[in-house]
Amino acid sequence: MDFGLLTQFAINGLMLGMMYALVAVGFTLFFGVLDVIVFSHGDVVMVGGFAGLTTFYWLDAIYPGLSHGLMLLWVALASMASMALLGIVMARTMILRLRSAPPLNTLLATMMLGTVLREAVRLFYPNGSNPKPFPALLPDWSLDMGHLSLRLDNLILFSLGALLIVSIHLLITRTRLGMAIRAVAQDAETARIMGVNFNAIVFLTFALGSAAAAFAGIMNGLYYNEINFGMGLLLGAIGFSAAVIGGLGNIYGAILGGFAFAFLQTLGAVALPFASAYKDVFAFGVVILIMAWRPTGFIAEKTSERV
Amino acid sequence: MFKPMMIEDVYTAYGKADVLSGVTMEVWPGRITCLLGSNGSGKSTLIRSILGLTPPHSGSIVFDGLELAGLPPHGIVARGIACIPEGRRIFAKMTVEENLRMGAYLERSDAKVRANMERIYETFPRLRERRLQLAGTMSGGEQAMVSIGRGLMSSPRLLIIDEPSLGLSPALVNDNFRIIRQICESGTAVFLVEQNVRQTLAISHCGYVLAQGRVVASGTAEELRNDPEVRQAYFG
Ligand SMILES: Nc1ncnc2c1ncn2[C@@H]1O[C@H](COP(=O)(O)OP(=O)(O)O)[C@@H](O)[C@H]1O
Ligand SMILES: [Mg+2]
Numbered sequence: 001m002d003f004g005l006l007t008q009f010a011i012n013g014l015m016l017g018m019m020y021a022l023v024a025v026g027f028t029l030f031f032g033v034l035d036v037i038v039f040s041h042g043d044v045v046m047v048g049g050f051a052g053l054t055t056f057y058w059l060d061a062i063y064p065g066l067s068h069g070l071m072l073l074w075v076a077l078a079s080m081a082s083m084a085l086l087g088i089v090m091a092r093t094m095i096l097r098l099r100s101a102p103p104l105n106t107l108l109a110t111m112m113l114g115t116v117l118r119e120a121v122r123l124f125y126p127n128g129s130n131p132k133p134f135p136a137l138l139p140d141w142s143l144d145m146g147h148l149s150l151r152l153d154n155l156i157l158f159s160l161g162a163l164l165i166v167s168i169h170l171l172i173t174r175t176r177l178g179m180a181i182r183a184v185a186q187d188a189e190t191a192r193i194m195g196v197n198f199n200a201i202v203f204l205t206f207a208l209g210s211a212a213a214a215f216a217g218i219m220n221g222l223y224y225n226e227i228n229f230g231m232g233l234l235l236g237a238i239g240f241s242a243a244v245i246g247g248l249g250n251i252y253g254a255i256l257g258g259f260a261f262a263f264l265q266t267l268g269a270v271a272l273p274f275a276s277a278y279k280d281v282f283a284f285g286v287v288i289l290i291m292a293w294r295p296t297g298f299i300a301e302k303t304s305e306r307v
Numbered sequence: 308m309f310k311p312m313m314i315e316d317v318y319t320a321y322g323k324a325d326v327l328s329g330v331t332m333e334v335w336p337g338r339i340t341c342l343l344g345s346n347g348s349g350k351s352t353l354i355r356s357i358l359g360l361t362p363p364h365s366g367s368i369v370f371d372g373l374e375l376a377g378l379p380p381h382g383i384v385a386r387g388i389a390c391i392p393e394g395r396r397i398f399a400k401m402t403v404e405e406n407l408r409m410g411a412y413l414e415r416s417d418a419k420v421r422a423n424m425e426r427i428y429e430t431f432p433r434l435r436e437r438r439l440q441l442a443g444t445m446s447g448g449e450q451a452m453v454s455i456g457r458g459l460m461s462s463p464r465l466l467i468i469d470e471p472s473l474g475l476s477p478a479l480v481n482d483n484f485r486i487i488r489q490i491c492e493s494g495t496a497v498f499l500v501e502q503n504v505r506q507t508l509a510i511s512h513c514g515y516v517l518a519q520g521r522v523v524a525s526g527t528a529e530e531l532r533n534d535p536e537v538r539q540a541y542f543g
Contacts, residue, residue, distance in 0.1 A: 176412070183398055183409055190396040193358060194457075195384035195413040 004148035006270070013266035014259070015154055015223055018161040021258030022216035023239030024246065025168060026209030028254035031243070032185040033205045036095060036106045040114035041213060042236015044083055047117050048214030049134070049227040050125060052079035056135050072137040076160075076218055080211040087210030088203045096202060114232065122229040131228040134221030157219055164215055165255060168208060172251060181205055185249065234280070241287045261287070310372055311335040312357075312465060312496070317366035319349075319356045326352045327363070327520045334465065336496040339487065341507045341528075343537070344517035350500045351393055353517070354467055358390060359383045370465065385413050389463035393470050393500075395454040399443025403434050406442050406453050410460030420460070427456040430486070448479045455486060465496045472503045484510050504541040508532050516540075 023045055030038045055078040059071055066074075094113065098106045122128045138153035172178035183191035184201045192198050216235070221227040242261045246253025261283055268282030312334040319327040326349045334340045344350050355361040357368055359380040368375040375383050389410070398406050407427060411420045428435035431452045437445060442453050451471065458466055468487065472480040480503065488510050491497045501507040508514065508528045516524040516537055524534050531537050 176408075179401070179405060179408065180412065182401065183412075186398050186400055187396055189360060190392060190398070191409070192360065192380040193384065193390050193392060193396075194409045195381045195461075197379070197381045 002147060004146040007148050009266050009270055011150070011154065013262045015158060015262075016265065017259035017262035018158055018165075019216045019219050019223070019235070019258075020238050020242045020261050021165060021255040022161060022212045022219070023235055024242035024254035024258045025165065025251060026213050027240050027243035028246065028249055028251060029181075029205050029209045030095075032249035032251075033181060033188075033202060034095060034099070036103065037110070037240070038090075038095070039107060039110040039236065039240075040090070040117060041110075041209070042232035042234070042239060043114040043117040044086065044210050044232070045213040045217040045220070045235050045239075046227070046229060046232030047086065047121065047217070048079045048083045048210075049217030049221045049231070050121055050132075050229075051082045051214065052076065052218045052221065053132055053134060053227060055079060056137075060135075068137045068139075071135075075137065076215060079214040079218055083210040083214035083217075084207035087206035087208075090210075091202050091206040092199075095206070096199065114236070118229055118232065125229070128229055131226045133226050134224070136222070136225060138222060153222065157222055161215065161219055164212060168212060169251060169255075171208070177201075177204060237284075241284065245287060245290065312371075312498075313367075313369045314353075314357070315367045315369075317353070317356055317363045317368065319352055319361055319363045321352075321361065325520060327356065329366070330517070330520070330522055332515050332522065332525075334496055334498045335512075336464065337491070337494060338512040339491045339497040339499055339510055341499045341501060341511040341514035342517060343501065343504055343507065343514060343531070343541070345540070346502075348517045349520040350517055351469055352520075354390065354392075354469055354498075354500065357383070357467065358388070381413070384461075387461075387464035388467065389458045389461050389465070390467040391454050391458035391469065391471060394473065395450050397442045397450050397453045397457070399441065401442060402439050403442055403445075403453055404438045406457050407434075407460050410457035412461075414461060423460050423462060427459060430459075430489075431456055447474060448476070451475060451479065451483070455483070459490065463495060465498065466490060467498045467500075469500045470502060471499075472501060472506075480506070504537075 023041065026041050027038070030036055052075045055075045056071065059066055059074055090113070094109055095106060098109060138156050140153060142149050142151040172181055180191065180196045180201050181204065183194065183196060184198060188198060217227070220231060220235070238261055242257035243254045244257070245260055246255070246257030264283035264286050265279045268279035269276040272278055272282065314330060314332040317327055317330045318325055330353060342350050342353065352361060356363045357375065359375065359378055363376055366376065370386055370388065373386060375386070398409060401409070407424050408420065411423060414420050433449060434452055434456055437449065442450060445453070455471070458468070471483050471487070475483065484506055487497060487499060499507060499511065508531055511528045513527045514525070514531050515522050516531065524531060524536050526534065
């Protein structure tokens with residue numbers, strides 16, 4: 001295989017890795033702060049994509065001449081803000097209420113919520129059961145060299161994703177609110193004794209995680225030029241796996257886990273060029289093997305490496 | 308100077324059974340008020356009731372003229388109450404300095420936070436040396452300093468301390484009692500829960516004895532020392 005093609009694989013892997021990392025950060029934040037696995041998180045990514053698409057339709061109808069850059073800004077902001085709100089509503093109406101119930105109930109409830117979101121988009125979004133073309137809002141300039149094509153839109157997408165992840169990371173490690181998130185993740189009761197408003201921190205966490213998911217949804221749409229109602233299923237499974245690979249509750253781990261999963265997929269595609277459709281099977285298979293190989297490794301991480 | 312904290316006829320339960328059954332107490336500024344009682348008598352539960360972590364289902368707790376029952380913990384802490392919880396409960400994955408900052412979480416003025424931190428570092432020079440170390444990697448005695456320092460970071464008017472001697476060497480326990488005395492002399496009301504009866508009564512002004520969720524004895528430290536029930540239970 002030539003160098004150009006390999007580089008192309010690497011670039012695609014990085015793009016996917018960024019998307020997965022954005023999803024995994026949510027899983028890990030929710031688990032860190034509340035010890036819950038929010039199975040609807042993948043579908044929030046999907047709804048975020050659709051919220052972005054809807055914003056685009058509106059803007060395009062009201063301000064047809066708006067530049068693509070401004071359009072993207074508004075699409076991203078509207079989608080992230082609405083998913084942040086959805087996250088807060090979820091936390092308030094379901095997650096916090098279910099805290100006194102067995103953890104299994106939260107799992108089940110969020111799984112059902114995921115189905116509700118998926119079916120709602122399929123049934124109620126105009127022509128929602130078909131894939132929707134996503135507008136190309138980024139410049140389509142590219143540098144082509146044999147098998148390798150360096151695309152400006154990918155570079156911009158990757159940079160925006162990186163900016164978002166770095167911002168979340170800085171917020172959590174450097175600010176007072178971030179310190180409160182970490183405190184709640186380590187010992188919620190003691191954090192409350194220090195004067196932390198527990199519910200507010202839970203809402204903040206869900207807003208952050210869901211906004212990151214919304215951006216992953218938009219990134220997905222811009223990268224594949226389409227979105228569909230079912231895309232959250234796989235993205236959710238991948239984001240969850242990535243968070244587990246990195247040690248649930250650990251932010252660095254989730255980011256690394258996202259890239260690790262994309263690396264596995266890419267490896268699968270490179271190693272099995274005759275059957276690249278099996279790249280997900282390969283990647284998930286390796287994740288299962290890792291977990292079987294080091295079952296206690298993850299549990300130890302879980303208790304020691306909170307946020 | 309503020310008025311005493313008045314705890315009146317407080318009932319608290321986890322689930323159905325009452326753990327506290329009609330507790331009435333006063334905690335005065337400028338005094339160390341101790342709370343004695345055997346394991347499981349409800350001492351920590353009373354603290355949880357005051358802080359709003361396990362709110363009482365009846366009774367009232369008035370601090371500085373304001374009813375606390377019904378407020379969330381962050382609302383209660385904001386009135387000037389701080390707690391050094393049982394078992395230290397430091398944030399193990401945070402640095403010493405972050406732990407101290409958490410103690411002043413509700414203080415918005417960075418200048419005040421810094422001034423308080425400076426004061427803590429003067430009391431515990433060891434913490435200044437270790438300020439960037441993860442608190443979880445420190446020795447038990449150092450972690451106790453972090454927990455005490457954190458409790459003082461908000462310059463509370465009432466400091467609640469739950470079994471500070473637990474698991475410390477006798478020398479460190481002595482240090483602890485000396486520091487608690489200093490805290491009280493600086494004008495803070497101290498509500499001290501302890502099992503170490505002799506030393507506790509030696510530094511306290513007054514106190515209460517709890518048994519099965521009820522106050523069974525109260526008075527000045529001197530009176531408690533001579534109380535036949537206390538003598539029988541603690542001094543054999
Ligand atoms: N979280 C809890 N849930 C249920 N029961 C509890 C809980 N915490 C304490 N208890 C019970 O309440 C009683 C008083 O406990 P506690 O207040 O911790 O006593 P103390 O601090 O005096 O040792 C004990 O019988 C204990 O079993
Ligand atoms: Mg106790």
